[in-house]
Amino acid sequence: MFINSSPLFQALYINLVVFANRASSEANCFESADLTLFAKMGSAFALPRLVRLMLLLLLPCSCIAQRNISLGSSITANASASIWVSSSGDFAFGFQEIGAKGFLLAVWFNKIPEKTIVWCANCENLVPGGSKVQLTVNGALVLSDPNGRQIWTAESAGTNVSYAAMLDSGNFVLANQNSVNLWESFDHPTDTILPTQPFNLGSNLVARYSEINYTNGRFLFMLRDDGNLVLSTTNYPQDSVNAPYWETNTAGSGYQLIFNQSGSIYLIAQNKTIVSNISSDTSSTRDFYHRAIVDFDGVFRHYVYPKSGGLSSQGWKNAWTVLDYVPPNICMAAPEQVGSGPCGFNSYCQIGDDQRPTCLCPLGYSYLDPQDEMNGCRQDFESQNCEGRSDDKHLFDLYEMTNTDWPFSDYEHFDGVSEDWCRAACLGDCFCAVAIFRDGNCWKKKLPLSNGRIDPRVGGKALLKIRKDNNTSTNVEENHQKDNESTLILVGSVMLGGSVSFNCCLLLTTLVVISQLRKRKVECLQRCPVVPGMNLLNFTYKELEEATDGFKEEVGRGAFATVYKGVVQFESTSLVAVKKLEKKVAEGDKGFKNEMSAIGRTNHKNLVQLLGFCNEGPHHILVYEFMSNGSMADFLFGNIRPRWYQRVQIAFGTARGLSYLHDECSTQIIHCDIKPQNILLDSSFTAKISDFGISKLLKTDQTGTMTNVRGTKGYVAPEWFRSMPITVKVDVYSFGVLLLELICCRKNFETDTQDGYPVILTDRALDCYRDRNLDLLVEDDEEAKNDIVRVEKFVMITIWCIQDDPSMRPTMKKVTQMLEGAVDIPAPPEPTSFISTL
């Protein structure tokens, strides 16, 4: 074919072939049409054309003609069915077997082992093996079962279809001979959207029923005709919707949802201005696959998957990672008047450590269908009798669940009442299935309960009616047979050290613990008083003395406390950190209890969890979960430089934890002493902030002006030295310093060993930033250097955080968004004279 070509020409041709083969292993980027071009060449003036072709090939494959599927082609569903692959090989169209239940005609990510499905034709009914999809000679795309019965067809494609193609964007199209798309899978999304996929007014995504069941599920993500983007539950099995549990509130302005080429998801108005950001990110579509899906649990999530193994060195797993999601906490999302909420009736929703919701049944209730936990719970016992005068209230008890609520389903509300009054009112009322008691309010609720949730932000408690007698479910029966007081406090006895000499039992209100205990034979020795409304264990001094073997192993010491390692036995044996406060506790006993209850109510994956306390005479001791990887200070300033991605993760975690303390807890908590020694690392190196709430315990007013500087040199904000109010911004300042230390793996204050002058890292960073020479900051750190854009962003964030004027510093929430790339970082101003404040 190319016999008459010159050597130069042949060389070019070979390069071209090599390039094309490398560009795609699955599909050749150039097809016969292009080859004919070569055949016609051979004269000198054909060369410029060839050069142009080469340039064309250097662009991503998507701009080259796709592999065309010609009329008459078909695929038959079986284990070794062929597939139609896009030219880059990223996406495929064909049959996927689901369980052993049948086949789904689908589009999926083809280069990853998960073969994640992004679109399906017959989501509602799987087809058996032997079914066939055919692009007929008339240009119709038809799925038919082995008997030839039509199951699905691409509607309204018209009659001019001349070929079909799987595009590299993940769009499967039917096109006419002018390559105008007559039908696109992008116009008929199922539960997923991909970058560049349009999503216009009236479009919706329907969640699948469960992870592996592609049937329409219970949630809808919808750009309503009025321009409001909403998430709603549906009245399954119909797809009529309930009031949204999340919305952008853009009725009248929202026009189109964009998932752009760089992986940002946002809503625009008709004039193209952005009216709402849904998810934005720095992971480019060059390095990552992106997809956004309304998951079967009702959360709309934006996922990424690294395209090649190379990113694993930056901490990316070869798995789908969630970048962003809405609503922030589906369990706490707006309740709905009609419908059960995100979980089924009579169940309650809890957000796990992985930020995913779980639907649980309360004590005395069990799943309607154990295979389908989102389908609700049924009461296992016979309800209270409402007939005549029969008084069976002594057969019932109230089981207390703190921070739990079922908003709505109220039928009576009283205020200004006591808890005892509320309890009596519910026990004496056959309609009352649960009473909610909160701040002197008592709400009576009847079945079925809806929108159930447990969350520290709920506050108050639910008093759930359960039956004590023989008609009770076996679960309840086993554990509460001997209880005949009118108030059932669910108490699990926990034996410390495993010996009977410890004769105090601990009140465990945490349901997780309860469910563990329910499985076991539990013996309650004695009931202890505890601070109400808390999930904390109340230890005696003696117990802690035993747990720490006489306060033997010291693991840390600070100005006001010494920390010991201990072992406490509950569920399984657990390591704990026992912190003995050595100074006098401010405000005496009451202050201590109040603070304990504030700290006890916090619950975040980036905070060290307080498990319990001891408040006995002069002893004030806090018991925390034990962090096996020590503090960030040891990690960062040790001999071996930690990996860059781990440091980045620690920055994210610390920022999230602080943001929670400042904005999301019921009472705002200013930490006042953020430094690497107070950031602990668990077994998976997740950053957890420790010692929050303590500063308040030890000294008086936190928000007033201070004469007494707290905090640690090098990390304290300038306002400590001036007569200025102390606000959350002192933590922002300290975080800025900490972030810089994470970048450089150096202490902010370090005496240079050579000339004895102090080296101030914040100064140095500012110089490097000013001179645009950030490489200098991370000199011998290849990993950080390879991510210099992020280094620069982090340095800019630091400079914002260490602004002299507290009001100039961003909030921690904003800092978190800037770190995660959710918002842009404006160029920071020079901090004025911040050196003088150190």
Ligand SMILES: *[C@@H]1O[C@H](CO)[C@@H](O)[C@H](O)[C@H]1NC(C)=O
């Ligand atoms: C696919 O078909 C269209 C229309 O017939 C044509 O323009 C295009 O060149 C074809 N692409 C390939 C790779 O054959």
Ligand SMILES: *[C@@H]1O[C@H](CO)[C@@H](O)[C@H](O)[C@H]1NC(C)=O
């Ligand atoms: C999917 O769930 C629906 C609703 O429960 C059920 O009817 C259907 O049989 C399930 N499909 C599969 C394949 O399990």
Ligand SMILES: *[C@@H]1O[C@H](CO)[C@@H](O)[C@H](O)[C@H]1NC(C)=O
């Ligand atoms: C995608 O959107 C983001 C946020 O608006 C923007 O910064 C980015 O430039 C956009 N990318 C493209 C390719 O349009």
